[in-house]
Amino acid sequence: MAAPVVAFVRHLATEKRHSPRTCDHYQRDLDRLVAWLIEVDIPAWSELTIHDIRRYVARLSKDGLSGRSIARHLSAIRRFYQFLLREGLARDNPALDVRAPKSGRRLPKVADVDQISQLLDINPDDPLEIRDLAMFELMYSSGLRLAELASLSLSALDLKGREVRVLGKGNKERILPVGGKAVAALNQWLAHRTAMANEGETAVFVSQRGGRLSQRSIQARLARWGMVQGADQRLHPHLLRHSFASHMLESSGDLRAVQELLGHADIATTQVYTHLDFQHLARVYDQSHPRARRRSTNHINRNDNDQTGS
Secondary structure, eight states: OHHHHHHHHHHHHHTSOOOHHHHHHHHHHHHHHHHHHHHTTOOOGGGOOHHHHHHHHHHHHHTTOOHHHHHHHHHHHHHHHHHHHHHTSOSSOTTTTOOOOOOOOOOOOOOOHHHHHHHHOOOOOSHHHHHHHHHHHHHHHHTOOHHHHHTOBGGGEETTTTEEEEEOGGGOEEEEEOOHHHHHHHHHHHHHHHHHSOTTOOBSSBOTTSSBOOHHHHHHHHHHHHHHTTOSSOOOHHHHHHHHHHHHHHHHOOHHHHHHHHTOSSHHHHTHHHHHHHHHHHHHHHHHOTTTSOOOHHHHHHHHHHHHHO
16 A cells, blocks of 8 residues: 555655655655554445545544644545556546535634734844844735745835835735835835945845845744743744734725725735624623623622512
């Protein structure tokens, strides 16, 4: 059972030129299937049926895998069977019409306005921290993706007009407003940038070596920033983007405008933030509405005593 898996993974690595990490994922998923086939006594790939695949999906679900993870397993099995069919080792693809169970949509984590203020309302004097503050102010001010921030060049900034031009997914360009605090932080950084940047370097944000700062470095600097500032959750670039979107929607209620600012092609992608907004409203309701608040035990007991004495 294992030999065709080994041949398939070798095929992915040599003929399809997949990365070692991708090949490892296929190997791991198919090894798990092989172990289950041995457990249920199915001795050959050609004997596996659609009913067996459905049993396997049920087993994965019972083991606690999410719908997304099960979908990845099924994708690996389908592709593996395409290889088996090509090699004459199977008659059909039993995973072709099997679907993974739906997972509940995971809502993105956000920081509240006070947390963001605590993170950004500081006055650093170290050039690298001045750069970092400018990056994070801009991300939160304009809702930039990590890739959009890393690829930003000087020609894209118009600080007098308080605008930035970014190239998003699908090479779609959009012009975004930049808030006053982000403009101030960027101006402070640009005053230091000249001494750090290599000659001819066009990147807005550069490393100590003078070249464009990588996405990985931005992620690491933001995580470090959160630890130094005592953040109560791990900071990552998408947290700032999600917080920007949630706070904008909470304040304006304009879903279309938030969609444009984020650069979402489909408004359904933006609608996840309406769920976040509703969660916030629900918490406020539970804490504030007289019919939603849970009465204290003393109040309940006092009422009981009054009724007993009457």
